[in-house]
Amino acid sequence: xxxxFQTRRGFTxxxxxxxxxxxxxxxxxxxxxxxxVTDFGAVADGxxxxxxxxxxxxxxAATQGGGTVVVPSGIFVSGALFLKPxxxxxxxxxxxxxxxxxxxxxxxxxxxxxxxxxxHFTPALINADGCHGLRITGxxxxxxxxxxxxxxxxxxxAASPDPASFPNVGLARARLAIxxxxxxxxxxxxxxxxxxxxxxxxYRCDGVQVxxxxxxxxxxYKQAPxxxxxxxxxxxxxxxxxxxxxxxxxxxxAKGSKGPRATADTDSPPVENIRIRRCxxxxxxxxxxxxSEATIVRNVVMEDCIVxxxxxxxxxxxxxxxxxxxxxxxVRNITLDSSGGRMLLIEPWSQYEDFGGAEPPTSxVRNITLxxxxxxxxxxxxxxxxxxxxxxxxxxxxDIRVRLTVEAALAATxxxxxMFDKVVINDRAVSAPGYVAPDPAANAPxxxxxx
Numbered sequence: 001x002x003x004x005f006q007t008r009r010g011f012t013x014x015x016x017x018x019x020x021x022x023x024x025x026x027x028x029x030x031x032x033x034x035x036x037v038t039d040f041g042a043v044a045d046g047x048x049x050x051x052x053x054x055x056x057x058x059x060x061a062a063t064q065g066g067g068t069v070v071v072p073s074g075i076f077v078s079g080a081l082f083l084k085p086x087x088x089x090x091x092x093x094x095x096x097x098x099x100x101x102x103x104x105x106x107x108x109x110x111x112x113x114x115x116x117x118x119x120h121f122t123p124a125l126i127n128a129d130g131c132h133g134l135r136i137t138g139x140x141x142x143x144x145x146x147x148x149x150x151x152x153x154x155x156x157x158a159a160s161p162d163p164a165s166f167p168n169v170g171l172a173r174a175r176l177a178i179x180x181x182x183x184x185x186x187x188x189x190x191x192x193x194x195x196x197x198x199x200x201x202x203y204r205c206d207g208v209q210v211x212x213x214x215x216x217x218x219x220x221y222k223q224a225p226x227x228x229x230x231x232x233x234x235x236x237x238x239x240x241x242x243x244x245x246x247x248x249x250x251x252x253x254a255k256g257s258k259g260p261r262a263t264a265d266t267d268s269p270p271v272e273n274i275r276i277r278r279c280x281x282x283x284x285x286x287x288x289x290x291x292s293e294a295t296i297v298r299n300v301v302m303e304d305c306i307v308x309x310x311x312x313x314x315x316x317x318x319x320x321x322x323x324x325x326x327x328x329x330x331v332r333n334i335t336l337d338s339s340g341g342r343m344l345l346i347e348p349w350s351q352y353e354d355f356g357g358a359e360p361p362t363s364x365v366r367n368i369t370l371x372x373x374x375x376x377x378x379x380x381x382x383x384x385x386x387x388x389x390x391x392x393x394x395x396x397x398x399d400i401r402v403r404l405t406v407e408a409a410l411a412a413t414x415x416x417x418x419m420f421d422k423v424v425i426n427d428r429a430v431s432a433p434g435y436v437a438p439d440p441a442a443n444a445p446x447x448x449x450x451x
Contacts, residue, residue: 044074079105091140
């Protein structure tokens with residue numbers, strides 16, 4: 001008898017899979033009319049800005065009751081495009097839909113970004129709002145042409161009076177795709193590369209499958225700013241499967257709201273019921289993170305993945321200005337193959353904190369598991385709270401056998417219920433945390449576990 005993936009809230013993978021396949025079937029039953037963008041005047045010369053022609057193809061398909069807009073092989077430059085309900089997008093093999101780097105082709109509008117709505121910010125290359133059953137498919141590429149935009153960002157940041165506080169939204173730059181307020185979305189086979197900002201932003205969606213997509217930044221660019229692979233913003237019932245990540249920010253980030261009143265933000269429901277499986281994480285800051293704007297994140301499983309870069313496997317950022325609840329997050333069946341990276345980070349993050357005159361809120365982290373992890377990596381990691389604000393409980397580390405090349409220890413303070421079960425670090429069994437000394441400020445023991 002097989003047991004479905006299940007959490008304390010009764011969410012099952014079988015239910016999610018059934019819902020997704022039902023929604024996919026509905027999408028397949030939509031009109032099969034194809035609108036090829038070259039039939040509407042689009043030119044694949046890598047120079048002509050084809051926004052009007054491609055939008056005409058989208059609008060035509062919508063007036064026909066739906067269909068699929070097809071981008072054939074070739075390089076098509078465009079500004080912001082707006083998909084319509086019942087209109088799918090297919091990028092043929094060899095097709096490149098490339099962002100214009102002239103920001104006048106991305107007229108500013110109200111858009112969701114970094115945990116709130118900016119009244120005047122850059123839209124994405126692909127914008128889809130309320131497009132239930134949307135399918136973005138094919139072996140083609142969404143290309144952000146980001147290099148000159150990244151260079152401009154770093155130049156502006158360096159020229160700022162306080163570079164450390166220069167905001168990510170301080171320069172107009174386009175995401176590759178934002179999909180919002182939709183159910184039953186499928187993204188299959190697409191390569192997202194060189195995005196100016198986030199690659200794939202999923203906001204307030206229910207039932208999304210991202211399958212065999214690639215998220216890439218050139219190896220020769222050290223730090224392309226804010227090039228997150230997938231941002232799961234206030235969304236639920238998401239499956240990310242068979243994807244490849246080589247970016248210079250978070251590979252997959254859970255996002256919501258921020259600030260002392262975040263839990264009252266009705267625009268930012270919890271991120272929940274997330275399954276990440278059979279993915280390859282080659283480059284990035286974190287494989288999975290509860291990100292810079294995250295309030296409630298629960299029922300997450302990442303499994304059967306490989307990490308070959310110096311990436312933090314799991315990071316839970318603790319904002320001192322935001323009431324957060326991270327619970328039931330499980331990472332299992334992971335192969336590590338890098339001389340860098342940390343397995344677990346639960347620690348404060350305060351780069352852009354703003355209490356707005358409110359008292360510091362409280363947060364909870366509980367029921368976190370790392371299980372069946374093999375290979376070689378850099379460090380074990382760190383667990384520590386925002387002192388006096390964060391309760392951390394029930395961290396389970398089980399069936400782990402790794403060689404760590406940088407720091408063979410877990411540094412933990414201010415947490416209770418850290419459990420070790422069959423943990424072997426550098427060929428030494430670790431059966432329990434080693435008690436060092438209490439931290440008077442944290443009201444909990446401080447542990448340091450050496451391999």
